[in-house]
Amino acid sequence: MAVAAVRRLAATAPVPVFVARGGGTGLLPVELAFDARLRLVVSPRHATVLVAAGRFPGPLGVAVDRVHDQLPAPRGTLWWTADVDGDRPAALRDASVVTDADPVGSVVALHRDLCLGRIRSDAAVLADDPPNRFEGRGDHGQGGEGMMGGVPWGRPMAMTGDDRDGLALDRLPVVLGPFLPGFPNGLRVHAVLQGDVVQEAKLEVLDLGSGPRLDRLDPAAGGAQHDLRWLAEALRLAGLGALAVRAARLARAAPAPASRAALARLVRRSGLPAAWSGVGVIDGEDARARLVRRLDPSAPEGRSPGPSLERVAEVLVGQDWSDAVVTICSFDLPTDRAEAVIEAQA
Amino acid sequence: MTAQAEVWAAPLLTAGVLAAGAYVVAVLDAAVAAAVSGAGIGRSVLAGPLRRAALLVVQQPSATERPDAASWALAPALYAGLAAAGLAVIPWSASFSVADVEAGIVLWGTVESLAIVAIFLHGWSANTHQSLLAAYRFLAAGLSYLLLSMFVLIAAAIPAESLQLSRIVESQHGLWNVVRQPLGLPLFAVVALGSSTWGPLNLADGDDLSGGTTADVSGRPRLVWSGARAAMLTSFSAMAATVFLGGWQGPVLPGPAWVVLKTLVVLAALVASGHLFARVRTERFVTVCWLVLLPLAFLDLVIAGVEAL
Numbered sequence: 001m002a003v004a005a006v007r008r009l010a011a012t013a014p015v016p017v018f019v020a021r022g023g024g025t026g027l028l029p030v031e032l033a034f035d036a037r038l039r040l041v042v043s044p045r046h047a048t049v050l051v052a053a054g055r056f057p058g059p060l061g062v063a064v065d066r067v068h069d070q071l072p073a074p075r076g077t078l079w080w081t082a083d084v085d086g087d088r089p090a091a092l093r094d095a096s097v098v099t100d101a102d103p104v105g106s107v108v109a110l111h112r113d114l115c116l117g118r119i120r121s122d123a124a125v126l127a128d129d130p131p132n133r134f135e136g137r138g139d140h141g142q143g144g145e146g147m148m149g150g151v152p153w154g155r156p157m158a159m160t161g162d163d164r165d166g167l168a169l170d171r172l173p174v175v176l177g178p179f180l181p182g183f184p185n186g187l188r189v190h191a192v193l194q195g196d197v198v199q200e201a202k203l204e205v206l207d208l209g210s211g212p213r214l215d216r217l218d219p220a221a222g223g224a225q226h227d228l229r230w231l232a233e234a235l236r237l238a239g240l241g242a243l244a245v246r247a248a249r250l251a252r253a254a255p256a257p258a259s260r261a262a263l264a265r266l267v268r269r270s271g272l273p274a275a276w277s278g279v280g281v282i283d284g285e286d287a288r289a290r291l292v293r294r295l296d297p298s299a300p301e302g303r304s305p306g307p308s309l310e311r312v313a314e315v316l317v318g319q320d321w322s323d324a325v326v327t328i329c330s331f332d333l334p335t336d337r338a339e340a341v342i343e344a345q346a
Numbered sequence: 347m348t349a350q351a352e353v354w355a356a357p358l359l360t361a362g363v364l365a366a367g368a369y370v371v372a373v374l375d376a377a378v379a380a381a382v383s384g385a386g387i388g389r390s391v392l393a394g395p396l397r398r399a400a401l402l403v404v405q406q407p408s409a410t411e412r413p414d415a416a417s418w419a420l421a422p423a424l425y426a427g428l429a430a431a432g433l434a435v436i437p438w439s440a441s442f443s444v445a446d447v448e449a450g451i452v453l454w455g456t457v458e459s460l461a462i463v464a465i466f467l468h469g470w471s472a473n474t475h476q477s478l479l480a481a482y483r484f485l486a487a488g489l490s491y492l493l494l495s496m497f498v499l500i501a502a503a504i505p506a507e508s509l510q511l512s513r514i515v516e517s518q519h520g521l522w523n524v525v526r527q528p529l530g531l532p533l534f535a536v537v538a539l540g541s542s543t544w545g546p547l548n549l550a551d552g553d554d555l556s557g558g559t560t561a562d563v564s565g566r567p568r569l570v571w572s573g574a575r576a577a578m579l580t581s582f583s584a585m586a587a588t589v590f591l592g593g594w595q596g597p598v599l600p601g602p603a604w605v606v607l608k609t610l611v612v613l614a615a616l617v618a619s620g621h622l623f624a625r626v627r628t629e630r631f632v633t634v635c636w637l638v639l640l641p642l643a644f645l646d647l648v649i650a651g652v653e654a655l
Contacts, residue, residue: 010404013397036385043476043556045408045564048401072564073406115404174475181553196479237554239545239625245383266382271546272624279627321479322628325554 011115018047022054023208027229028215055209061089090125182329185336280327287330367580407565417471425464426574439601469559480558484550490635497643501650515593529646538582545620583612
């Protein structure tokens with residue numbers, strides 16, 4: 001009885017949604033934040049509904065499967081796509097498909113049905129097996145040297161190595177991405193960390209496929225709209241979720257200059273530009289400058305093509321991981337852009 | 347019977363106040379978020395926290411690969427317990443506090459230092475990257491802000507000539523410490539935000555690290571952790587009200603009502619800061635802490651000492 005009452009209450013909660021952005025969506029899914037019936041969450045562990053937005057060919061599909069299995073039960077999946085004939089990874093095989101502009105209604109209904117037990121929670125799609133063979137190699141059978149190193153269960157363990165202060169500390173190889181907060185679509189970082197300092201970094205963009213797009217930016221207002229979506233993502237990263245919602249709402253409608261200016265004022269007062277100053281400098285421009293440029297509604301060209309992935313990787317070395325995330329986000333790397341496609345066609 | 351009732355009344359009162367405090371924090375947070383986002387404050391602000399809590403009750407707790415299971419389960423409980431221990435020393439009126447220990451300030455200091463352990467443990471024990479990275483950066487900040495608290499609280503104890511909180515409240519008769527030692531409250535607010543890992547000092551559970559120490563936590567453990575963070579913020583606000591805003595003292599209304607009112611004012615300010623100010627950068631915060639805030643805290647102590655002479 002009490003359990004049923006709790007389930008009914010849970011069914012009315014704002015739906016925690018984790019969005020995996022694939023190919024052909026750009027930053028469009030960021031706009032979902034505007035709707036009070038949803039809560040965009042930053043970890044799949046916090047979500048009941050996984051919204052897989054766009055195309056997921058090859059390795060990106062494997063990544064979606066992995067994220068899918070991290071959602072706690074009760075969980076469900078929606079595939080939001082303009083291309084229903086595209087690659088369909090295991091996690092999306094039984095998912096409901098939404099092709100229209102607004103998936104919110106479907107998300108809310110899915111959450112309600114899951115909480116009330118009307119439909120079954122998604123089963124895991126990956127086997128719970130170690131992806132790497134490692135047993136029996138090395139001193140302790142973990143595959144490395146001594147008590148360190150090796151790749152047990154597919155996770156590389158730390159080995160010692162020289163650091164910037166001349167000490168020999170643990171170096172941990174990690175692979176982060178592709179669906180992390182602030183990361184552009186399909187980006188994956190192969191990094192070696194000592195503590196939280198990046199020692200080596202390599203950036204990789206997974207194949208995003210090609211075909212019809214979900215985000216069709218108006219070429220006239222597209223730049224401003226994209227900047228607002230980017231701002232929503234950046235503000236969420238900085239812990240300013242409420243301002244991110246405001247930016248997402250502005251991105252949905254062609255905003256009056258006054259409301260954009262009001263948002264810019266709030267962002268300037270939040271101390272975010274100061275927090276980003278001196279971070280991720282390339283060609284004399286830091287993350288702060290890139291943020292401020294996009295805040296200004298009168299600036300015609302907020303966007304630039306962005307530096308190469310190799311140059312960004314160089315800048316990441318020596319930063320702590322939090323700064324590395326800010327750096328990556330601040331560049332707004334054009335991994336998957338509607339306007340890039342428009343330009344290519346023109 | 348009466349003696350037994352008294353034994354149970356104290357912990358029940360503390361737990362009740364903290365639970366109510368956590369709910370109020372969630373409501374205030376939703377209200378400020380609605381106002382800042384421009385959505386407008388609706389009735390959902392009141393029911394929202396209960397609905398979200400219900401969802402976490404229904405949700406399955408996450409498992410990770412080889413976690414330190416005991417620490418992972420104990421960290422939220424330790425954190426909540428610390429919030430309760432801290433609240434216990436708050437005097438509610440001239441004659442009543444749950445535990446008016448002689449060295450109340452020292453006990454509070456223990457709560458602050460152990461809170462750092464609980465938060466680090468929460469990030470460390472999941473055995474996952476993002477939560478450990480968040481725990482690292484929190485620790486760097488935590489070791490930096492902790493000294494501020496000791497200086498400003500000792501400064502508040504000087505005019506009272508006692509480490510006992512009831513005496514510190516009495517010493518503010520006629521002149522609150524917020525006026526006598528104007529640096530104290532803002533510096534203590536920094537410690538409050540850090541220890542509750544809230545708003546601009548939410549380094550442990552930040553969205554940029556996928557939720558930090560909570561990145562791999564779901565279901566009931568997450569509910570306990572979120573509740574404990576809000577409870578910690580409540581305890582800190584009550585402490586700020588007691589040490590800097592005259593505690594239970596005030597006209598007309600009874601003492602406990604003044605404590606509640608003043609606590610709510612501090613709470614509202616702290617919660618609002620979370621939506622108006624961006625998260626600090628760890629490296630810069632540590633620098634500012636040691637080079638600016640710590641000297642200011644020392645100055646606060648000197649001012650209190652000179653005044654006492």
